[in-house]
Amino acid sequence: xxxxxxxxxxxxxxxxVVACLRPYPDTRFTQASSGLEAIEQLSLKAYDxxxxxxxxxxxxxxxxxxxxxxxxxxxxxPIIIVTTRGDEASRERALGAGASLFMTKPFxxxxxxxxxxxxxxxxxxxxxxx
Numbered sequence: 416x417x418x419x420x421x422x423x424x425x426x427x428x429x430x431x432v433v434a435c436l437r438p439y440p441d442t443r444f445t446q447a448s449s450g451l452e453a454i455e456q457l458s459l460k461a462y463d464x465x466x467x468x469x470x471x472x473x474x475x476x477x478x479x480x481x482x483x484x485x486x487x488x489x490x491x492x493p494i495i496i497v498t499t500r501g502d503e504a505s506r507e508r509a510l511g512a513g514a515s516l517f518m519t520k521p522f523x524x525x526x527x528x529x530x531x532x533x534x535x536x537x538x539x540x541x542x543x544x545x
Contacts, residue, residue, distance in 0.1 A: 417442045417535050418461065422453040422479070423468040423497070432466050432497065435524040436531055450474025454482055457489060464535055469498040469505065477512050484513035493534035497522060
């Protein structure tokens, strides 16, 4: 059963991401409203996918990606960045830090579902579980 952590400081956006991914079979979702909360959640439980905003009030998305990639047990965790920042510098910085995919808001449910499906099906079942 896939475990997905959705991180965005906007509750509406978190709910929208969950609604888009809910059709993926037997998926469980955890939500975090900040980068710090995301890091706490990642320390408590294993996830199969992280969907992450870049702009957050405490610890930004890039710093969360860098934290994840710096942890041996999380190194292979797939990360989708979903952000309003559509500029090439933000995209390059996120992917350079280790994000798996970069998507700009607004996105279509199909595009997010497809991105999540490809990452969840590509990853070995226990890859992100350490």
